[in-house]
Amino acid sequence: MDPNVTHQRLTDRKRLAVITAAIEEFLAAGFDATSMDRIAARASVSKRTVYNHFPSKEALFAEILRQLWDASHTADSPVYRADQPLRPQLLELLSRKLKLMNDDAFLALARVAIAAGIHSPERARDMVARLSEREEDLTIWVRAAAADRRLQTSDPMFAAQELQGLVKAFAFWPQVTMGQPPLTPDEQAKVADSAADMFLARYAGSST
Incomplete structure (x- = not known):
């Protein structure tokens, strides 16, 4: 060796x-x-x-934030496909996101980041600035579908944040802030189906 x-x-x-x-x-x-x-x-x-x-402790905390980002943004994530229906693509992305939010390590990192931000607004602003420099998979997908005129929105980032909010209301915030158990596979599928339908009804019309 x-x-x-x-x-x-x-x-x-x-x-x-x-x-x-x-x-x-x-x-x-x-x-x-x-x-x-x-x-x-x-x-x-x-x-x-x-x-x-x-x-420094700050540098160590920054590395934790980087790991949190890397966990939510993988290189092999599905990309927007112009020749495919929107709903199956969106469900695939949402299912991946829900699976990640079911991971104990990811939730632990999120609790660290959120707790640190609550106690230091300045640190929270720095965290948001760091994460805002890069876009998540869902935002990239929404932006591409909007550019292809299959989603009707002049603000893809706002639309993506709405979609994130629909999912996180069930599969992130209750677990991080109130210690609720992760969603079961059936519950994850229910959230993904409902979020996709609501989002596409608002932004896609018949282009699904």
């Missing part, structure tokens, strides 16, 4: 341990009360190791 490869794997494991410990500490104590010392202790690494990977 190449010693350089072995060292890299150990470094990667320690980095992952630090991120995991940070998420747990942020959830347990909140952003402001969490220290790099506590993160190091929970990760079973030295404080120097933590700083070798992340120069």
Whole structure:
């Protein structure tokens, strides 16, 4: 075994341990009360190791936000297809989103980000600015369908946010803020079907 490869794997494991410990500490104590010392202790690494990977608590939190984004925006996401009906495409996107929102790790990261934002409006604005630099799969799809004149809207981002709101009202906010259980597969299908029908009735007319 190449010693350089072995060292890299150990470094990667320690980095992952630090991120995991940070998420747990942020959830347990909140952003402001969490220290790099506590993160190091929970990760079973030295404080120097933590700083070798992340120069500050803010940088570590930014990495958590990046992971939250990456989880919701995968490279193999379905893209808009002009030659296909709208409803099956939309249901595929919504089903993927609902599956993600059923993931415990994703919900944990979301709780960290939201709690940090609540306690620091400035940090919340920074989070929104970071995430606004890139568009989610649904927004990209809505924008493409609108450009193809199959959705009737002059503001695709607003329309996409409406659609997000329909889904998150059942499959995100109750779980993140009130500890409700994730939706069952049947419940996810019901939410996807209803959200797709309401959205297309508003913006697509007969072009479904």
